Structures are given as C-alpha cells and as structure tokens.
Amino acid sequence: MTGITAPPATVSSYAELLQRVRAGDLGPDPRTQRISVAFTTRQSVRHDGRGGGYRNEVLSLRLAEATGSCAVEPGELPADAVEDCVGADVARLLDHDLTAVRVAALDAYLSHVLPHQPAQGARDYPLPAGTSLEKSRARARAVVELLDVRRGGTVLVVGVVNSLLEALRARGLRYIPCDLKGGTTEWGEPVRRDAPAELDRCDALLASGMTLGNGSFEPLREHALRHGKPLVMFAQTGSAVLPRLIGAGVSAVCAEPYPFFWLHGGPGTVHRYGGALS
Numbered sequence: 708m709t710g711i712t713a714p715p716a717t718v719s720s721y722a723e724l725l726q727r728v729r730a731g732d733l734g735p736d737p738r739t740q741r742i743s744v745a746f747t748t749r750q751s752v753r754h755d756g757r758g759g760g761y762r763n764e765v766l767s768l769r770l771a772e773a774t775g776s777c778a779v780e781p782g783e784l785p786a787d788a789v790e791d792c793v794g795a796d797v798a799r800l801l802d803h804d805l806t807a808v809r810v811a812a813l814d815a816y817l818s819h820v821l822p823h824q825p826a827q828g829a830r831d832y833p834l835p836a837g838t839s840l841e842k843s844r845a846r847a848r849a850v851v852e853l854l855d856v857r858r859g860g861t862v863l864v865v866g867v868v869n870s871l872l873e874a875l876r877a878r879g880l881r882y883i884p885c886d887l888k889g890g891t892t893e894w895g896e897p898v899r900r901d902a903p904a905e906l907d908r909c910d911a912l913l914a915s916g917m918t919l920g921n922g923s924f925e926p927l928r929e930h931a932l933r934h935g936k937p938l939v940m941f942a943q944t945g946s947a948v949l950p951r952l953i954g955a956g957v958s959a960v961c962a963e964p965y966p967f968f969w970l971h972g973g974p975g976t977v978h979r980y981g982g983a984l985s
Contacts, residue, residue, distance in 0.1 A: 866915025
C-alpha cells in the first residue's frame with residue numbers, strides 16, 4: 708500500500724470543529740449565512756439480482772452554491788423541520804433541537820467555505836453512468852480502495868451496504884457487518900446491532916456518515932485514534948465535515964455530496980481524501 712498525504716487535521720474532534728465554525732474561525736460568521744432552500748429526498752430501492760432492499764431519507768440544506776445533507780431513519784424527521792430551516796441563519800441551525808438539522812447545517816457551511824477541491828485535499832473519482840447496481844458497485848470500489856488493510860484482515864463495517872461487503876470480499880478481507888437495523892446481509896450473515904461491542908475484533912473500520920446523525924461516530928473515531936486503526940468514512944451525510952477530521956482518528960473519506968449516485972443513471976463524481984491506494 709502507498710500512503711496518500713492529506714492536509715493536516717483542522718480539528719481534533721467533531722465538537723471542536725463545531726466550536727470553530729460557530730466562532731467563525733474557518734470562514735464567514737455563520738450568523739451571516741442563510742439557508743435558501745431546504746428539502747428531503749426519499750427513496751426505496753431493490754437492485755436487480757439482489758434479494759433485499761432498503762429505504763433512505765435525507766435532509767438537505769442549500770447555502771449559496773453548496774448543499775449539506777444528513778440522512779435520517781425514514782419517517783423520523785418531523786413534518787415542519789424543512790420549513791423551520793428555510794431562511795434561517797446557519798448559527799441558529801447549528802443549535803437546533805434536531806441532530807439532523809445541526810449536521811446538515813454544518814455540512815452546508817463547510818461545503819460552502821471548504822469545497823471539494825484539490826486545495827482542500829480532494830481527489831476526484833469519476834463514477835460511470837449505469838444501472839443503480841452498477842453505480843453502487845463503482846462507488847463501493849472507490850470507498851474500499853481507501854482501506855490500508857492486508858488481505859485476510861477484518862473490517863468492522865458500520866452501516867451495511869451490500870456492494871461494500873461485496874468489494875471487501877473481492878479483496879480477500881473479512882468483515883463484521885453492523886447496523887442499527889440488524890437483519891442479515893445478502894449472503895445470509897447476521898448483522899450485529901452493537902458496533903462498539905465489536906471494536907476490539909477488527910483491524911480497520913469502514914463507517915457511514917450516518918454515524919454523525921445517530922451519535923455513534925465519536926466512539927468509532929476515538930477507538931481508531933487510540934489504537935492506530937484505519938477508519939474510512941463513506942459520506943453522503945457530512946461529506947464536507949468528515950474530511951476535516953482526517954488525522955484525528957479518520958484516515959480517509961469518500962465524500963459524496965448531493966446529488967447522490969442513486970438519484971440518476973448518468974456519470975457522477977465522488978471526492979476521496981486521505982487513505983491508501985493499491
């Protein structure tokens with residue numbers, strides 16, 4: 708494996724990042740930045756050739772040219788959440804009662820002031836046009852290539868996506884699938900619900916940005932930092948947030964801002980930070 712140099716970590720924790728944004732240390736005063744558009748995206752999918760499916764719901768906030776997002780469990784977001792965000796300044800939304808609003812607002816702000824560009828450490832990775840399954844597999848390859856783990860190693864996967872598990876299998880890596888929903892993988896493997904209970908069994912971690920929205924991210928980051936394990940994030944939620952934590956427990960990020968690969972069949976782009984390439 709060849710290491711890829713990323714910019715130094717901006718902060719040492721998510722809490723510090725939030726504090727610095729509130730203080731205007733990373734860009735304009737968030738009290739002066741207003742959300743012009745707020746919307747939700749809902750989808751239900753079952754790829755051809757796959758035995759199961761899943762549903763997604765995402766809250767997105769538009770700030771100037773940027774869009775910040777946070778996924779939620781379907782039906783979890785109150786009906787008035789979108790209206791509450793429109794016209795609000797970012798500072799107010801960073802203190803909102805709903806975690807999803809706070810994360811989406813932070814993501815929108817950072818997408819605006821630190822866009823996914825080479826100057827910020829981003830490397831563009833093109834996703835080809837194709838079916839939903841073809842694009843899912845292409846995205847999975849982009850993510851898994853960032854893992855610096857020897858063949859035969861064990862990866863804790865937090866937020867089960869079958870295409871990611873398939874890509875890990877192709878690389879000869881073992882995995883422990885974890886998701887709050889439980890259930891089974893495409894191959895009939897049980898999905899564990901308690902990711903922290905599995906941390907000592909893994910050599911590396913691969914986690915969804917959804918962990919920002921459900922409060923499970925910091926224990927993963929702290930474990931990876933404390934034990935020197937790679938932590939790769941695949942991020943539709945918090946795509947501009949998580950790259951700021953590279954070097955502070957996060958080793959790599961595959962950032963995918965809105966619009967996500969599953970919304971259309973045309974070509975797209977994800978942005979990779981840090982990590983290692985084969």
